[in-house]
Amino acid sequence: MSEIRNELKYLPSHEWARVEGDGTVTIGISDHAQDSLGDVVFVELPEVGSSVSKGEEAGVVESVKAASDIYSPISGEVIAINEALEDSPETVNESPYDDGWFFKVKPEDTNELNDALDAEGYRNVAENEG
Incomplete structure (x- = not known):
């Protein structure tokens, strides 16, 4: 079974959100999602300074199997992106x-x-996907 962390919030589309101590929200995809995708080869992220809207597409993650949209679990201004994923997209699989x-x-x-x-709730979604 994939790792599902209790302190996070999840979307049925497999994104997670973590509210940080400063009130910002960090977003990624779940262990279940990266496992289902297989080897991640490319990640397209929103631009710093752009706005994202809850439930709207904010980027794309591509693997050897498929490309999947990334949806934002919250509305607001993008204040940082994980630039390390540009050169090392496999980090999504590893961590x-x-x-x-x-x-x-x-x-x-x-x-x-x-x-x-x-x-x-997310565990139920992930398990029911088979």
Whole structure:
């Protein structure tokens, strides 16, 4: 079974969100998602300074198997992207929750995450996918 961290919020589309101590939100894809994708070969991230909207496409992750859209779990301004993924996209496979994060957002309203799944809810989604 894939690792599912209890402190994170999840989308059914397999993105995770972590509210940091400074109120920003870090976003990436779950261990289950990276495992399903296989070897990640390219990640397209939003530009720093751009705005993302909850539930809207914010980037793309490509693997040897498929390309998948990345959806933002929250609305706000992109304040950082993980530039290391440009040269080392495989980091998403190796460390999806730590070094393989995608981007950070200064949220307009963190209450938007109230609709996201907790670890147990996401576990049910992941298990039901087979």
